[in-house]
Amino acid sequence: MSVTVRTFDAVIVGAGGAGLRAAIQLSESGFKTAVLTKVFPTRSHTVAAQGGVAASLGNSEEDHWHWHMYDTVKGSDWLGDQDAIEFMCRKANECVIELEHYGMPFDRTDAGKIYQRPFGGHMSNFGEKPVRRSCAAADRTGHAMLHAMYQRNVKANTQFFVEWMALDLVRDAEGEVLGVTAMDMETGEIVVFHAKATIFATGGAGRIFHSSTNAFINTGDGLGMAARAGIPLEDMEFWQFHPTGVAGAGVLITEGVRGEGGILRNGQGERFMERYAPNAKDLASRDVVSRAMVTEINEGRGCGPNKDFVLLDITHLEPATIMKRLPGIREIAIQFAGVDPIKEPIPVVPTCHYQMGGIPTNYHGQVVVPQGDAKAAVVPGFYAAGECACASVHGANRLGTNSLLDLLVFGKSAGETAVEELKKSAKAHKPLPQGEIDRALARVNRLDTQTTGADVHETRIAMQRAMQNHCGVFRFADKLKEGVGKILEVEQQVRNTVIRDKSKVFNTARVEALELENLIEVAVATMISAEARKESRGAHVRDDATDTPEHPDGRDDAHWLKHTLWYKEGNRLDYKPVTLTPLSVDTIALKKRAY
Amino acid sequence: MDEQRRARRERLRWHCRRALLELDIVFERFWRSAGELSEDDEVVLADLLAMEDHELWYLVSGQTETDDPRAKGMVERLRQA
């Protein structure tokens, strides 16, 4: 079948923070750039980010990129690549100031500088005491960031394709990426975007879990497309869980609630955090609190008829304090938990929040894969940035405010590298391989013709439950093994889904079925990578890898200080070493991660 | 339902994909219980969906109110969803 081909210098999939930042770089260099997005750019999930973006500007107190680097390496539980981490922390100030020049309305100090506040895990002087490093625009940081960058792109003549869904990568026999196939949701038409540079900035896949703080749009499309094109996914076992998502809904209750005196209680009304973290109690770090909550639930001390959540209690706070210092929390509790937190505690569970792994890249934003003896050979023409990519700066655990920084720094870096490569490249585009285009057409064609099969909604729920029950906050060897079997069963179901609505024009059922085909790739990668990693590290915690003198916190550097690479074909796993050598400073030596 | 009407409805549904999970859940519940939407309802809903996510959430969660008398009924339906 012949399809329309549109030709660009660069095609960027995704118009969140990472995609918009990369597009600025290309368009302002005069390259013809297309940005594809499923939703209007300023409705991308980056809008949800409130906490801020990290940069060691030192506006409120002394700070240094080297201290930021130390915190990030430690936060990553030493799985982050130290070259990429140094690069990100050194570039942070430049990128944040650039954003200010784009018109980002940062909060200001009396002296007119960007105001900075403290955020968990960010310290001064190599872990000594908390430092003010987060730059925010009220509680709308992500939103303001997208608006500023969108305007800048409009000025630079970036061509936006809104409500277009990319379906698959186009990769030729030499492995070079030549663009994507994509569907115009308005008409159902499938078009090839032929480009010399293809940048993925499709965001995370947090919807693989039943309980998630992520909006419905986070379906991991970029990861699915990469996996189907033979690109491995890196470190997919590492997912950050936020301790307080509203039970059943997932909506995030900010850490600020515990900061204002909120207390976690089990089914017996006990303030259980006193047993797990006698000093920090309810304010201990995210992973510590999440694990304590799951232990309470697993040992039968949860709340509710199924004893499957705990309670976040603020009933002892003055109503005026709640209204003034925790705006919006009451509305969230009423709307999603059906309780007024002034009178009753809020049911909460640890909830999937952030994907540390993704498409493997180097710090130039280029996608890299093992090839022959090389563990990180560049895939020509292919770049990735933001939550869909794994540079890897977050390693086994991300620090808050570092992901907005990640998308600024690596969005820009991917754009810059693409510009350099485009300047060097031949005038003509390489010919398109028809077989690759047919791959996407076949997937859509199956949905258009299949008349019986599995329900999309039910299959998605089955996947989410399998992930939640078998690969959650706390992981057990037998549950993981069982989980692998379960998720592979669900994968078969996904191959056999059916949609009733066969119309071409604005068919959301078809979009959701295609999204599920991406989610399942991520779910399978996660379960298989997690089952295989026999240690505990950062966000990956197994009950059979516990704290011993030889392996503090269950971390086993002798065997597992390495990145996982999962390949779709045959569910094969490979590993590659962690880069421990930074660009200019000494290695931050391995030690136990303690706060 | 004719094809044009169906497409319009589907577009509205897609515009309910938001940046905030709060709104995604509200709209998911809304569509499950919405029943018939008149053409007027569709116009009002389309206007609401053109709002920025945070403003829309404040409205739907009762932290702000709308001055537009046409929108009040739809906002109430979303709040009840």
Ligand SMILES: Cc1cc2nc3c(=O)[nH]c(=O)nc-3n(C[C@H](O)[C@H](O)[C@H](O)COP(=O)(O)OP(=O)(O)OC[C@H]3O[C@@H](n4cnc5c(N)ncnc54)[C@H](O)[C@@H]3O)c2cc1C
């Ligand atoms: C509730 C919440 C609060 C957060 N707060 C913070 C914070 O304070 N600080 C911080 O640093 N981080 C925070 N994070 C994390 C951070 O917001 C995200 O990691 C980051 O915004 C991801 O940006 P992105 O550009 O990679 O992707 P996104 O902003 O998710 O954008 C993805 C883009 O890809 C497009 N897309 C996806 N698939 C396709 C396809 N198939 N075809 C076409 N287009 C496609 C989408 O339309 C969208 O435009 C928070 C996360 C959550 C959930």
